[in-house]
Amino acid sequence: MSSSEHTVSHVHRDDVASRMGMWLFLFTELLLFGGMFILYSVYRYNNPDAFHLAAKELNTIIGTFNTAILLTSSLTMALSITAIQRNNKSLSIFFQLITVVLALGFMVNKYFEWGAKFHHGIYPGSNELLSKPAGEVLFFGLYYVMTGLHGIHVLIGIGLILFMTYYTVKDIITKDNYMKLESAGLYWHLVDIIWIFLFPLFYLIT
Amino acid sequence: MSNQNHNEVSYLEYQGKYKGILSWILSTDHKRIGILYLISLMIFLIVGITFGLLMRLELLTPGKTIMDPQTYNAIFTLHGVIMIFLFxxxxxPAVFGNFFLPILIGAKDVAFPKWNLTSWYLYVIGGLLAIISILLPGGPSDTGWTFYIPYSVRTGTNVTFALFAAFILGFSSILTGLNFITTVHRLRAPGMTWFKMPLSIWSFYSTAWIQILATPIIGITLLLVAFERFFKVGLFDPALGGDPVLYQHLFWIYSHPAVYIMILPAMGVVSEIIPVFARRTIFGYNFIAMSSVAIALFGSLVWAHHMFTAGMSNTSQLIFSLLTMIVAIPSAIKVFNWVATLYKGSIDLQVPLLYVLAFIFQFTIGGLTGVMQGVLSIDIHVHDTSFIVAHFHYVMFGGTGFGFFAALHYWFPKMFGRMYNKKLAERTFWGVFVGFNVLYFPMFIMGWLGMPRRYYDYLAEYQIYHVISTIGSWILVPSVFLMFGYLVYSAFKGVVVTEKNIWGGETLEWQIDTPPIHENFTEIPAVTEKPYEYKSNDLITQFSEAK
Structure with missing residues (x-):
């Protein structure tokens, strides 16, 4: 494998290094959300009753549906990588596009979910929300910030996967050189994993 | 690899795809990026020093001397933000790590050259945002560099810009760290095992881990403060039910490890310079290497000692106090090993070594006063006094700053292929050293006597210390500017150096051309022994002849 040779940096390709770099980046993402998970734990510990009440306002059905969508999209992402490994370019593109469609579906659901809350006047800084006990303000503050930041990651992921589709079409991503797609896949799985923690914390534990 | 002639040209003259300034700002060559960082860092350092000088001038007399209180608050904030996040x-790591890390491990570049350039752009964008926050209406941020809640949510100044500046600079820092870790893992020359790496690599490597693991926390925390200002989310604001002490925890979970991001690379440079000018093997290589890792590890667990007075259980206080003292052990191991290396060495007192000796002297003072503050009872006495200011300036400036100057004088001839005037440099060193100590030592005394930090006004009994301190700034600042002056001059007009090994060092950077060629090595070297063996006397005699 060429990766063990140290050739000229500019034409140098080292898949192991790329994978390592991506994993290190994923650590930073985990810690970014980790800061908020600390906030969540502390505030939940301090306000168990208010968190219990506030969580009942969230729509578990939409949440479950979204979880299913994201998990499926992780599967299609993995399938697209397997497809390119087997040199099936069109199948890989197909699965990448399915992943994007599912991600968009997730965002549409999110839009309706947030929209309904806004309609009821529950959003950060609203009079309706500020009249509630402090624990519920904190719950919704965390809810909006954490799911919002996760949503931004989903959008970035969509952009990233579309770039990968373009690269696949242009034969930059091929059977022998699919590290870019694999990195995008790793990123997408991270987005998925964070949601897997957000979902029970906000929707299921009531 | 296209043309043999290309290999002969130094990186300074190498013609890539672009010409002129573009060949610098679009270059992915780690050496050019190091120089880009050096220039931008110097500019911000000069700005930061100027703010510091103005602050000292204001404190010369009680009451108003040259500025009103609001300006003073803005200036100490800007001084902190610029010095911490931009210098x-x-x-x-950004300057000397970029330039020398690949060379020291026998690589042609870092693992991700394009991301390396991106990190410089992020740095510049962050710096510009910080400058915009000064210029826009609303006025520069006046919260102190710590952005403590609730004031940072209430103040009408441009805190948001300063927050975003720090956020983006964090990304730049993460990219550098990510690059260094991967480079050290993947691109070491054949034969260079972990324990044959130069000690500065151990430092850069440990630093890189802290950069990656701690920086995201400050990123999210500062982002949340911005959300707090825009949307009234209430996560930290006590008026909305949030907990401001929790903000302090999250802030220091990054910002305490960050002080090890600052000091570890300087320690690495010291470990690099001492054996070269003592002409003997470093004492306790393994201990110095492992102490870097230990500092990175324990340094991540001590953040709450910044908050002993902010409300915390006695148990937590005890644990954090204990951990704080434990960090002192690996730091002390390094100091003892450095001194032991010097003992019975053939010491050649060149300018880089002078800065290193000053580093050891000042770092010891700064470090030991740090241990004092780890003692709970003393901490309550000196909390938020200028004793703290003196302590961290002894570590950050007397340590990292002097380490930076040492590295600059040590590697300057290799980087530019030119030499500065050694006599002038030596005299300037004494100005910097004396100025520094006159400036900061009185702060220990007045802090102990009760002078609070960040205060605009003070009682007349403290004035004598303020006057001495301000006089110190009048010695220090011109000396530092003189140093920058002769370094910039020498980079263009200094005596040309083509010798490969001007100091008689045994690490890889002294085996390649001066200044290095574009690809560093025409052939990747094979490493067979530890970095500072000093087995052959040839080098030493050759060196003393050259002198």
Whole structure:
């Protein structure tokens, strides 16, 4: 494998290094959300009753549906990588596009979910929300910030996967050189994993 | 690899795809990026020093001297933000790490050259945002560099810009760290095992881990403060039910490890310079290497000692106090090993070594006063006094700053292929050293006597210390500017150096051309022994003849 040779940096390709770099980046993402998970734990510990009440306002059905969508999209992402490994370019593109469609579906659901809350006047800084006990303000503050930041990651992921589709079409991503797609896949799985923690914390534990 | 002639040209003259300034700002060559960082860091350092000088001038007399209180608040904030986020944190890794890390491990570049360039652009964008926050209406941020809640949510100044500046600079720092870790893992020359790496690599490597693991926390925390200002989310604001002490925890979970991001690379440079000018093997290589890792590890667990007075259980206080003292052990191991290396060495007192000796002297003072503050009872006495200011300036400036200057004088001839005037440099060193100590030592005394930090006004009994301190700034600042002056001059007009090994060092950077060629090595070297063996006397005699 060429990766063990140290050739000229500019034409140098080292898949192991790329994978390592991506994993290190994923650590930073985990810690970014980790800061908020600390906030969540502390505030939940301090306000168990208010968190219990506030969580009942969230729509578990939409949440479950979204979880299913994201998990499926992780599967299609993995399938697209397997497809390119087997040199099936069109199948890989197909699965990448399915992943994007599912991600968009997730965002549409999110839009309706947030929209309904806004309609009821529950959003950060609203009079309706500020009249509630402090624990519920904190719950919704965390809810909006954490799911919002996760949503931004989903959008970035969509952009990233579309770039990968373009690269696949242009034969930059091929059977022998699919590290870019694999990195995008790793990123997408991270987005998925964070949601897997957000979902029970906000929707299921009531 | 296209043309043999290309290999002969130094990186300074190498013609890539672009010409002129573009060949610098679009270059992915780690050496050119190091120089880009050096220039931008110097500019911000000069700005930061100027703010510091103005602050000292204001404190010359009680009451108003040259500025009103609001300006003073803005200036100490800007001094902190610029010095921390734009100078000491990127500091040695961004400049000397970029330039020398690949060379020291026998590589042609870092693992991700394009991301390396991106990190410089992020740095510049962050710096510009910080400058915009000064210029826009609303006025520069006046919260102190710590952005403590609730004031940072209430103040009408441009805190948001300063927050975003720090956020983006964090990304720049993460990219550098990510690059260094991967480079050290993947691109070491054949034969260079972990324990044959130069000690500065151990430092850069440990630093890189802190950069990656701690920086995201400050990123999210500062982002949340911005959300707090825009949307009234209430996560930290006590008026909305949030907990401001929790903000302090999250802030220091990054910002305490960050002080090790600042000091570890400087320690690495010291370990690099001492054996060269003592002409003997470093004492306790393994201990110095492992102490870097230990500092990175324990340094991540001590953040709450910044908050002993902010409300915390006695148990937590005890644990954090204990951990704080434990961090002192690996730091002390390094100091003892450095001194032991010097003992019975054939010491050649060149300018880089002078800065290193000053580093050891000042770092010891700064470090030991740090241990004092780890003692709970003393901490309550000196909390938020200028004793603290003196302590961290002894570590950050007397340590990292002097380490930076040492590295600059040590590697300057290799980087530019030119030499500065050694006599002038030596005299300037004494100005910097004396000025520094006159400036900061009185702060220990007045802090102990009760002078609070960040205060605009003070009682007349403290004035004598303020006057001495301000006089110190009048010695220090011109000396530092003189240093920058002769370094910039020498980079263009200094005596040309083509010798490969001007100091008689045994690490890889002294085996390649001066200045290095575009690809560093025509052939990747094979490493067979530890970095500072000094087995052959040839080098030493050759060196003393050259002198």
């Amino acid at each position: 000491v944190v990127p500091g040695l």
